[in-house]
Amino acid sequence: MAIVKIISFGRLKEILDSDLELEAENSDDLLNQLNEKFHQLKDLKLRIAVNQKIISENIELKNNDVVALMPPYSGG
């Protein structure tokens, strides 16, 4: 288990309300916890980055990792 910091962007900032810290084994585990905690996150097309690298597969998390949650923006 690792304690990681979560930062969020765009509309996700409103849903998560503030940056937070959670304990999780890997990125899938973390996402499940977040979906459980914030139902509005479910089904949103968000992208996840761990330590500023966007990930597509589940990865193991380490203490002090920074996980960013990003939605697409449409405005121009």
Next chain:
Amino acid sequence: MLNLERYDRQIKLQGFGIEAQEKLASAKVLVIGAGGLGCPVLQYLTAAGVGNIGIVDDDRVSPSNLHRQILYTTNDIAKLKTEAAFERLNAMNPEVKIDMISERITIKNAVQILSDYNMIIDCTDNFPTRYLLDDACRILKKPLIFGAIYQYEGQVAVFNVPDKEGSATHYRNLFPQPPKPDEVPDCNDAGVLGVLPGIIGTILATEAIKLITGIGEPLINRLMTINVLDYQTAIFEIPAENLKDQNFPSTITEFEKMNYELHCGIDLKGITNMSALEFNKIAELPDTIVIDVREPDESPKLEIPYLSIPLSQLKENSKQIKQKNVILVCQSGKRSLAGAQVLNEILGSDYNISHLEGGINQLNTEINE
């Protein structure tokens, strides 16, 4: 011949010189969207001496554009954005050849329009056009500079340009699947701080100048995010991996068969798009109801009788609707379209469901004309 005096202060720069200025003069850049992002991009690229700039936009200037779309003046309201922009830019730097393309970019005209330019800048304001552009640029192998904004935050990235290892990424590497229509509010619905597109647009122009002249390190395969409230910026690596979901075109023939509205979850079947002109004629006919799906505190209010049901409560309140002709309205036409889809599913084909395209914004622009 280069006008050495006009460009003196950048030619002087170490690492720039006449060579870089000549590269700018022979560049052909296409800017899609002449709105919040497009205005500063156009201004700086024109001032910098990019040889040929194309502007694609079919929209007209409306009063609510003016706080951020700084190419336009109060006198430009109701004018085509391409024409108003041309006037200003041509006065700023008559040495730049500016093409006005007063159309919406579509699967039919995209290949032809894009072919004339060697760099594309995405300053659009909706997902169907963003995915359309990403696919077209990927297939045509055109460098694509991408910018997008939300309230106080911006995103910038450079796509279709190989990095040192030779790999290139696309918008689909960042967001493989389009969000649902009601998932991400746009500037019309969520609001935007006027300076934000100024900052993000200026970065887009910077990336264009860097790519053309070969200076610095453009945001190739990287996403930069900026928040103007706390100046938190971050740069994320975008993975150059094969896209799993094959639901996108890889040839021109496949591209020209795409339906990007449907691709982005916008199903127009059974829903009529109503223009402002038609709306004014039809809204007060018998057996017709107008429903404003905005929140009750939003303005301007409609000047005709209407029912107020916010989009989030439309499903529960659909039984209230007795009339056969239902017209939905909102600020920009986005929520009304989502609402029309909701009602279409519940009420079905016994009802004529339509929505005001472009929303109340459009209504006001056309009345002003």
